[in-house]
Amino acid sequence: MSMVSNIKLIDENGLRIDGRKFNELRPIKIEVGVLNRADGSAYIEWGGNKIIVAVYGPREAFPKHTQNPSRAIVNARYNMAAFSVDERKRPGPDRRAIEISKIIGEALESAIFVEQYPRTSIDVYIEVLQADAGTRIAGLTAASVALADAGIPMKDMIVGCASGKVDGKIVLDLNKEEDNYGQADVPLAIIPRTQEVVLLQMDGNLTREEFEQAIEMSKKAALFISNLQKEALLAKYSRPEEKEEVKEEAEQENHGDDDHE
Ligand code: UDP
Numbered sequence: 001m002s003m004v005s006n007i008k009l010i011d012e013n014g015l016r017i018d019g020r021k022f023n024e025l026r027p028i029k030i031e032v033g034v035l036n037r038a039d040g041s042a043y044i045e046w047g048g049n050k051i052i053v054a055v056y057g058p059r060e061a062f063p064k065h066t067q068n069p070s071r072a073i074v075n076a077r078y079n080m081a082a083f084s085v086d087e088r089k090r091p092g093p094d095r096r097a098i099e100i101s102k103i104i105g106e107a108l109e110s111a112i113f114v115e116q117y118p119r120t121s122i123d124v125y126i127e128v129l130q131a132d133a134g135t136r137i138a139g140l141t142a143a144s145v146a147l148a149d150a151g152i153p154m155k156d157m158i159v160g161c162a163s164g165k166v167d168g169k170i171v172l173d174l175n176k177e178e179d180n181y182g183q184a185d186v187p188l189a190i191i192p193r194t195q196e197v198v199l200l201q202m203d204g205n206l207t208r209e210e211f212e213q214a215i216e217m218s219k220k221a222a223l224f225i226s227n228l229q230k231e232a233l234l235a236k237y238s239r240p241e242e243k244e245e246v247k248e249e250a251e252q253e254n255h256g257d258d259d260h261e
Contacts, residue, residue, distance in 0.1 A: 007181045010167040022171045025221055030232035032149050040150025044142035047175055048132025051139050053146040058120035072117035076105035076124040078139055084131045100136045107198040111154045111191050133179035134162050137187045145229050157229050158198055160189030161221040163214035170213045172221055188218040192226045
């Protein structure tokens with residue numbers, strides 16, 4: 001949040017600089033199974049954000065001393081590509097990326113049935129290729145889809161959205177300019193099935209009423225995005241080439257059985 005407030009972010013018709021209404025989301029597109037090497041993967045475009053997620057595991061945790069005998073550990077790594085932002089991002093983790101990795105990892109851990117996989121790690125790589133505000137929520141939303149693609153049992157796919165305050169108004173899903181020059185940004189993520197809040201932060205200031213209004217708006221949007229996640233998963237398993245692959249794998253397995261007989 002910047003203190004600069006002489007930039008007009010909402011026009012006389014109540015429209016935002018990208019033409020959206022106060023409660024309107026940016027366009028969202030999710031694709032599942034985009035990487036062949038990963039156990040699960042997803043790609044999300046959310047407004048100007050482009051993020052790819054790869055999931056590995058559950059696999060034996062290494063080094064061994066990190067193993068937990070009663071559950072899986074979840075390692076999330078949020079990373080911004082050097083070319084993802086206007087000014088070249090210095091490669092490697094900074095304070096912000098370490099914080100985001102930690103809160104995303106904790107959120108995912110609360111949805112995954114980690115006790116089913118003792119001594120293992122579940123590794124989640126979130127690569128931001130292009131950033132335009134809201135990347136932590138977009139990354140977490142895509143990470144949940146990638147976990148589902150990897151077949152990892154969860155209470156539900158985590159989903160979220162941010163809301164904030166721009167030119168004195170509460171608006172949904174801030175873009176880069178609104179994030180930079182607005183008065184507040186509140187990212188929220190939930191587990192739809194249980195209604196648990198698994199990520200909630202606030203940058204800037206809101207009154208209690210404004211805060212409640214923002215949360216209400218984000219929750220409603222999250223349920224809409226939850227459907228996009230499910231549709232993306234279904235789309236993968238109804239793609240003709242995927243069906244072909246499944247058929248080939250089945251045939252190979254059958255041949256394998258023949259060899260043993
Ligand atoms: N950003 C940037 N350089 C950085 C970090 C962030 O240009 O080193 C931009 C980027 O577009 C990001 C936005 O600032 O999406 C908002 O960042 P914030 O820390 O609020 O996280 P986000 O909203 O992406 O979850």
